[in-house]
Amino acid sequence: MKKIALFPGSFDPFTKGHEDIVLRALNIFDEIVIAIGYNSQKKRYFETDFMLEKISSCFANYGNIKVDKYTELTAIYAHNHNAKYLLRGLRNTTDFEYENTIAMVNKDLYNGLETVFLITSPKFAFISSTIIREVHSYGGDVSRYIPYQL
């Protein structure tokens, strides 16, 4: 059976750190679904559909990477798409504490949903979506932090 991993996130925006995790995880899983979780109530900096298009353009040559958006609970989306694994990157201890609780809840909501972690490569570990939004909002150059052109 095909091993499908779901890589969920708000990806506001998708960064080179995210790309690093996806490409490395390709050696572990048969298919990776990058899914943008969004919520019509919550304002984004980059629109969901704009980001969906940007991420898709990055992986256009990869038949085993799919890009999607979703608005339900991550565990439900994973279940509906036969993804038995969640894929997440860890950059530091703050990430670890946060991801630890999320992983436990997801396993609890959908028994057997296993979260698999890779540690973000050092050169990308300082890149966060929050910092990119901040730099971008001040007109700074963020092109080194994202794998596509804005």
Added chain:
Amino acid sequence: MKKIALFPGSFDPFTKGHEDIVLRALNIFDEIVIAIGYNSQKKRYFETDFMLEKISSCFANYGNIKVDKYTELTAIYAHNHNAKYLLRGLRNTTDFEYENTIAMVNKDLYNGLETVFLITSPKFAFISSTIIREVHSYGGDVSRYIPYQL
């Protein structure tokens, strides 16, 4: 003199992790006051009075557990209710860093106010009010995480 511990929080909502701390602390203190701190300016997910009623229902059989709400500084409320102890649970290092600063300020504001910590039992350590609100807002089942029925 009766040893009264104040267990303050926003409890939005009160979780099984909170219940775990209260029940274990009953062996240490003579009376525990669970007090919901609220602020008319800040929007809650679960209404203060609704939560007050739910928490009260959990501990209806415990004569030494009181449930209340308050809107002043925690240290002031403790002082006014003769509580010489604050009770708090620790789940992980992020909690620790946060609680450390709060405990110092509370001791500073009301000399002698001592914060006593228990470490949340492992099986409840991943449960947070934030995650419950998130899951609940998507229609997920949160009944395993709370000690009452919604």
Added chain:
Amino acid sequence: MKKIALFPGSFDPFTKGHEDIVLRALNIFDEIVIAIGYNSQKKRYFETDFMLEKISSCFANYGNIKVDKYTELTAIYAHNHNAKYLLRGLRNTTDFEYENTIAMVNKDLYNGLETVFLITSPKFAFISSTIIREVHSYGGDVSRYIPYQL
């Protein structure tokens, strides 16, 4: 060449912990620029100009401490003011993880911009602007936490 360090922050409000860092750093650098970063979109608790005046009053006798406000990226401001160093205090591991990422981005945006860290003195380590705002908003006494009168 004069060694100028920029001490950037929102300083909402400036605390005795901030003062501690500035005074200790005076032994390392020739000049320190305390710069209040603000953003017309983001609401502050204490007004930028009010805080600018308060901080200035603290260091009126120090010819080598300047106080300013800015609204651009920190790295750009540093570059425009010939500050080759950013000065930051570390209170705990949560600070460390946050400052680590900020320091890397700043070095990346302005090559050579070096962030220099001092660890906040223990007696001030629990003081945060967030807690001061909280205590102040409830009418609590915050005079012990700030080096000026409100």
Added chain:
Amino acid sequence: MKKIALFPGSFDPFTKGHEDIVLRALNIFDEIVIAIGYNSQKKRYFETDFMLEKISSCFANYGNIKVDKYTELTAIYAHNHNAKYLLRGLRNTTDFEYENTIAMVNKDLYNGLETVFLITSPKFAFISSTIIREVHSYGGDVSRYIPYQL
């Protein structure tokens, strides 16, 4: 029933940080037993009996503080002395991670054994037995870090 807390440690040496925890805990418990865990196989820097005498001298005026030494498992010692609580101080996140695992094992070995934590006062938080041994071995003055004379 008397509430007895066991404060276990190797106390090699007992520090002002330890004293801080014991004195603050006196307001919570009826009796505190400071117990030096030792192991004839493991070499100490300060002899067990020497330290026992020094600690005893500190608390000679406290009828509700006892000092002892033990060589069995902490949980067994607690059980044999009717101590239903372990008392421990937390200085930082490294302490937290370590104490978390120890507390869980102790509760597991002796059902109901509850570890109660206080956060070490900031002015003592940097004092560790390890550092005192280091400073003392180089002939440095450690008198400010210990509540007795060597």
Added chain:
Amino acid sequence: MKKIALFPGSFDPFTKGHEDIVLRALNIFDEIVIAIGYNSQKKRYFETDFMLEKISSCFANYGNIKVDKYTELTAIYAHNHNAKYLLRGLRNTTDFEYENTIAMVNKDLYNGLETVFLITSPKFAFISSTIIREVHSYGGDVSRYIPYQL
């Protein structure tokens, strides 16, 4: 090509926490090699061959779990056994910081060697080989912490 993950460790002793990681990882990889790293210079508490036998007995019914011992660098062993993945469990932030550096060195020594992390299940997170050795050395019962009989 078969996906082989190496689960390296000193396993002195192998715990239920280790077993948890291995069994969950079976859903990700085709084969898992549990390899006891040993060093003739370093004294163990449980002999390497004794532990090898105990671990083997746990997984006797799993054709895709192998147990071995090795004395070379982990990256070399992985390379020689066609394992492109290292498998490690994370219990807390102390583990995270340690494993982070080890993972980077292993990737550096053997390009492409990817370390995959699972977070240890909460109920096993407090179990460490160190604590088991400690409890066992005092004659305490450790049978709940290990998946075999001593």
Added chain:
Amino acid sequence: MKKIALFPGSFDPFTKGHEDIVLRALNIFDEIVIAIGYNSQKKRYFETDFMLEKISSCFANYGNIKVDKYTELTAIYAHNHNAKYLLRGLRNTTDFEYENTIAMVNKDLYNGLETVFLITSPKFAFISSTIIREVHSYGGDVSRYIPYQL
């Protein structure tokens, strides 16, 4: 007055991470003294004098970098060499917690001794002396981690 910073450590061995800190600190201080702390009782992996020579060779062209060895308390050595600053690198939160306590003791032992921290560059953050010794002892290639030839 010349600003002299002491960079103390056991440097067993000195790494590219250490070199990174020294070279970056050259922009802050007028002179840096790299001092190998040793203890005739404690066995080293690389001999003190051998390492002293290797470090010296790295900085032969820098008139403002001195290399030395010492066996007294770091604070005493700093005092005797007119170094008013200690220089230390931070790689992660484990380093932070450790360095925090050391810095406080050093300031306490020699009033005014200020520890200045830089965060190790990400590409060197995983390099530790411990790991280098481990890899080297197994015959692995460590040349990428040290700024000299063994």
